Amino acid sequence: MRVAFLGVRVPGHLNPTTTLARKLQARGHDVVFLSVPDTEPFVxxxxxxxxxxxxxDFPVGSLAKSLDQLNKLKGQEALEMVMRLVSANMESAFRNLPQALQDVKADALVLDESERGLGCVPMHLGMPYVHxxxxxxxxxxxxxxxxxxxxxxxxxxxxxxxxQAGVRSLLRIYEPILSVARAYAERVGLKIDWSDPYATISPLGWLTQMPREFDFESSHWPxxxxxxxxxxxxxxxxxxxxxxxxxxxxxxxYASMGTLQNGLESVFQxxxxxxxxxxxxxxxxxIGPALDPEKISPLPHNCIVVKNAPQMELLKRAALCITHAGLNTALESLTQGVPMVAVPVSIDQPGVAARIAYTKTGKFVPIKELTVPRLAALxxxxxxxxxxRQNAMKMKEAIVRTNGLEKAADLIEQAFHLSPKSEAHPLAAN
Incomplete structure (x- = not known):
């Protein structure tokens, strides 16, 4: 069985998706990674x-143009911009994905939940899929x-x-994405109960890389x-x-504002x-590629400013991580037992920040309330x-105990009825 992964075109989604695909490949399974040309170096x-x-639709250079528009935005404005970008991605995917899956002879598909309406494609094709x-x-x-x-x-x-009011607010912004999915379903004759929030989510598997210990306590998920x-x-x-x-x-x-909204010079200042x-x-x-390091001054006497850092290696040495509260950075910090001070900008970052506070692995300040005295106090x-630090170390222990990457690979094998195979190294792309 050949398993196709469809990559979302930003590093925060590509890095974990490629890691999971590589884990399945290392277990001897046949995988292929579909993604726009700008992402080829990551893959x-x-x-x-x-x-x-x-x-x-998205030739080389299109990602940089999109990020240039996004990286100076925050709050509602940034969220609406992201929804427009996702809507454009999905319009293109609905046109191209069915033929692409046929061309690569895919038997199963792994999708990113951020583009959840794309589940309509494997539903229509009768193809098993996982989110x-x-x-x-x-x-x-x-x-x-x-x-x-x-x-x-x-x-x-x-x-x-x-x-519930928050859900209604999000759905109003989410409407361009939902309308694209509804149009595809209608075009191919797919009957969807759109009142069900999980209607296009895979019934075989929906895997979050968030540990249970980091989430709010609840049992309502499907x-x-x-x-x-x-x-x-x-x-x-x-x-x-x-x-x-x-x-x-x-x-x-260690301080980073991620890869999507790192053009806010005042935040780094x-x-x-x-x-x-x-x-x-x-x-x-x-600081990412968008800013000039010379414009951030005055700096602490021994400060190191770089456009791109080996984040996981630096977190192994860190006493504290100052973060935009992207889920990847938060989880990488907790994997090393490093507490955080979060400055959420938009998208899901406020929710990650709320979980940092909930688990007492750090504190957060909304970006609109950010000042030097407030940040220094936190x-x-x-x-x-x-x-x-103690709570962050407990989270580290939970992450080690669960081994999420292995667990996710196990669940995908179960969902697609793949025979478990022993890992083989090294593996090269073909």
Whole structure:
């Protein structure tokens, strides 16, 4: 059986998806990775068979143009922009995916839940499929706060009413995506109950890389939903040229605002100033490709500013991570037992930040409330109170105990009735 993975064209989704695909490949299964041309370096770095997808709609360079539009936005404006981009991706995918699956002779499909309406394609084709959530899974039932809000989880009637209002708010923004999916279903004669929030989610498997211990306590998810753990193994990423010789051995604070919304110069400026007030610490600031490092000043005397950092390696040395609260960075921090101070910008980041607070593995400040004194106070609190590090270490133990990557691969084998095979190394892309 050949398993096709359809990649979402941003690093925060590509890295965990390629890692999971490589795990199945290492177990001896036949996998192929479909994604737009801009993502080819990521797929090749993961040593996976790459097939270009939607190349006419998204030629080389289109990702950079999209990110240029997005990386300076925040809040509702950023969320609406993301929804427009996802809608365009899905329009193209509905046109191209059926033929692409036929061309690569795929027998099963792994989809990203962020484009959940694409489940209509394998449903129409009669092809088994599985969903993975690289970002927070979207709770459209309103039992827990929808991930675009930083609300705490509460079970009161008032909280449930608030959550339902949040779902309605998200669905209004989500409408362009849903309309694309509905149009495809109508065109191919597929009967879908669109009142069911999970109508196009795979009944065979919906896997989140979020550990159960990091989520709000709830049991409302459909039977196909499975908590696993981070889809990372430290391999298969594009290398970065980092000046390791400049690390002083002082306690390290690692700061990154991710890959989508890293054009907010004022945020990096605030981080630099807030950390600069603490003696005896070294700051590594990963700012992404959009900004000029020279514009971020004044910097702490021993600060290292880079456009791209080996994040997982640096987190192994870190005392604290300052993050945008992307799920990947949060999970990579917790894998190393590193507490966090989060500055959520948009999309699912408020929901990740709420879970950081819920698990007491860190603190957060909404970006609209970010100031140097507020951030400095949170840094002081997380570094001085051992409870945050202790809780992060407990989360690390849970992640190690679960081994989410192996569990996810097991679940996909079960969903597709793949015979488990022993791992073979090394594997090369063909």
């Amino acid at each position: 090749r770095a993961a040593q996976l068979p790459y097939v270009p997808f939607s190349e006419k 993975i959530s690289n970002a927070l899974p979207i709770d459209l039932a309103g039992i827990t706060p929808v991930c675009t809000f930083d609300w705490p989880h509460e079970t009161t009637p008032e909280a449930r009413t608030r959550n 039977p196909s939903f499975h908590y696993t753990g981070p889809f990372h193994d430290g391999l298969g990423r594009i290398e970065s040229d980092f000046p390791w010789d400049r690390l002083t051995g002082e306690p390290l604070i 605030t981080i630099a100033e807030a950390v600069g007030t603490r003696p005896g610490m070294q700051l590594v600031l990963s 840094i002081d609190e997380v570094l001085s109170n051992p409870e945050y």
